[in-house]
Amino acid sequence: MKRLVIGRGNVYADLLIIGEAPGAEEDLEGKPYVGKSGKLLNNLLREVGIDNKKDVYFCNVIKCRPPNNRKPTTKEINIHKPWLLQQIKLVDPKYIVLTGSTAMKAILEVKDSISNLRGEWIEKDGREIMVIFHPSYLLRFPSKEINKPYQLTLKDLENVSSKLYAL
Ligand code: URA
Numbered sequence: 001m002k003r004l005v006i007g008r009g010n011v012y013a014d015l016l017i018i019g020e021a022p023g024a025e026e027d028l029e030g031k032p033y034v035g036k037s038g039k040l041l042n043n044l045l046r047e048v049g050i051d052n053k054k055d056v057y058f059c060n061v062i063k064c065r066p067p068n069n070r071k072p073t074t075k076e077i078n079i080h081k082p083w084l085l086q087q088i089k090l091v092d093p094k095y096i097v098l099t100g101s102t103a104m105k106a107i108l109e110v111k112d113s114i115s116n117l118r119g120e121w122i123e124k125d126g127r128e129i130m131v132i133f134h135p136s137y138l139l140r141f142p143s144k145e146i147n148k149p150y151q152l153t154l155k156d157l158e159n160v161s162s163k164l165y166a167l
Helices: 024-029 036-047 074-091 100-108 135-140 149-164
Strands: 015-019 056-060 095-099 121-124 127-132
Touching (some): 015 100, 024 036, 036 149, 056 074, 100 127, 135 149
Parallel strands (some): 015 056, 015 095, 095 127
């Protein structure tokens, strides 16, 4: 671990996308979602017409890279959470997309499976929140067949895009 990775994008955006933790690339560049998963996420956003420079702010639950890219522990999530909550307050987004189970656990405090919760709008503290599959999951299961994670995520992000640009 070299540095803190706080966020990237437009701090005034209506859409906040929250990931898990920085990986090796993110640690090097000091920005979230710039490695393989980030590139896939950017492509998906482009495909549904979301401008990832102008209309999104990206951050992670965990602000520094866990050793060997392991999943953050509950203790680590709890230690980093006050910073995440402060960051949400400052960005003040209308919509939040939680990518994967760590972000889901940190913000929604549920242990549900992603497959059960993804794609639904959940209201919390005056914001609309959607859980989607983590892009690293799509890298592991890259099938583009209908009803597989990739297409489902595209559908979820289309839903996000229509809300975001209907303002
Ligand atoms: N890069 C990030 O910044 N966050 C993730 O969750 C995965 C990759």
